[in-house]
Amino acid sequence: MTQSRIALVTGASRGIGKAIALGLAERGFDLALNDIPKQKTSLENVAAEIAAMGRQAKCYFADVSSKSEVENMIGSIVNDLGTVHAVVNNAGILIASEVETLPEQAWDAVMDVNAKGTFLVIQAVLPLMKKQKYGRICNIASIGGKHGAPEQAHYSASKAAVMGFTRVLAQEVGPLGITANCICPGIIYTDMGRVNLDDPATRAIWQSRTAMARIGDPEDVAGPVAFFCSDDSAFVTGQTLNVDGGIVLS
């Protein structure tokens, strides 16, 4: 594509989402930035950083687990920016709890944001991508969706759902010029990642399990996501790429 491309990144106010948004801006994308209203100031700061890089960035506040909010958001993006070429479903939550005591509401909340949110955003952007016969979809799953860890059964289930969803989506949209892939981050130092990292002993264990012998930074995830959002990955679809410094060696 020669025209300026527009990427939507959900959960873009901090952590991995912020790094992905900045990484895409560096590579010439204009950005539609999403997060929940509570993150207003942080999201606007990310937009200002992107504007300072000479790219366009607009903020859209919506809960990705709400169909009406997602549809309104996509409508506003079309009004403001014209279309969406790439979508990164990054918004996610983690509520640690063992299965036996896991409240039903926590199961629902994690599935709603991580799995249903991904589906709702894709459903809302697909008509645009079909019309332009072009689209790049990158869903952020997790190595937790492959092997997981105690107190994360519901999180693991939600991320496994994202991977399964993406593999079938790839088959449905491939003939339309749209690719759909997943990234599985490993242990990345963010507000969410601190669950695994605040305790020095736990941190040391994760570090020792990583071939690169270090904890990941949000910026480590940005490059692989940009690859899936670019034309360099035009013939790559339905894939799941671990970005984990070598925790999962498969």
Ligand SMILES: NC(=O)c1ccc[n+]([C@@H]2O[C@H](COP(=O)([O-])OP(=O)(O)OC[C@H]3O[C@@H](n4cnc5c(N)ncnc54)[C@H](O)[C@@H]3O)[C@@H](O)[C@H]2O)c1
């Ligand atoms: N940090 C890690 O170690 C790690 C590992 C594997 C996967 N991931 C995944 O990477 C993604 C980003 O995680 P992070 O570590 O940057 O977490 P984070 O908590 O720092 O950031 C998540 C962002 O998503 C936003 N968000 C939450 N619920 C939302 C909703 N309903 N609608 C819109 N936005 C919402 C939050 O406000 C926040 O800005 C998540 O999908 C997470 O599951 C993280």
